[in-house]
Amino acid sequence: MLGQKWEPPKCCVTRKLPFIPTEQEIDALIAGCGKKTGTFLQLLKETAMRSGEANKLEWTDIDTNNRIITLNNPEKNSNPRIFKVSSKLIDMLNALPKVSRRVFGDGPTWHKKTTFYKSRKVIANKLQNPCLLRIKFHTLRHWKATVLYHQTKDILYAKNFLGHKKIENTLLYIQLAEVIFKEAADEYTSKVATTIKEACDLIDAGFEYVCDMDNVKIFRKRK
Secondary structure, eight states, rough: OOOOOOOOOOOOOOOOOOOOOHHHHHHHHHHSHHHHHHHHHHHHHOOOOHHHHTOOBBBBEETTTTTEEHHHHHHHOHHHHHHHHEHHHHHHHSSOOOOSSSOOOOOHHHHOOOOOOHHHHHHHHTOGGGGGEEEEEEHHHHHHHHHHHHHHOHHHHHHHTTTSSSGGGGGGHHHHHHTTTTTTOOOOOEEOHEEEEHHHHHHHHHHHEEEEEEEEEEEEEOO
């Protein structure tokens, strides 16, 4: 309006590598938190949802019979996703009171973070593990993405699972997986299933089918 010129400042943000905890540390937090917070963490662990996406999840988005959760309200302009989850998570969700249209109530996400941080501090002190204090809601998304790429070696699958529109956002997890799981890259744990239930339980636990031998099915999972 005044005929003056303005040159906007240039900002270059350096992306830092995220902290990746062990699965045992995540499970310790899930077990130590209250029912609602523990269920919230289990959901983030299995689906890699952002906390805001999980907070907006509605009961109608959950198909308990088929163990399917649909995310139709993604954040950060990402793609909608659909997840096949474990029986454990479905049981935890069913144990929550249905007092709202939303699964985790109508409260804001920051309120859940405050509750989680209080529980996290108590658990970290009890277990004498200060690394637990570095785990945030979004840390579980980073963990799931890293483990997922390590298990599948399929960057496009990881990209679609996370809802990324640009593969550049997913490439970070290749670097993390190659370093974190370097020693265990070719090491497997093997299990045998003799019944359909045992096979289903192994698949739910992350094992993949290998072959049939002597009337049993052999599964494996990377260590």
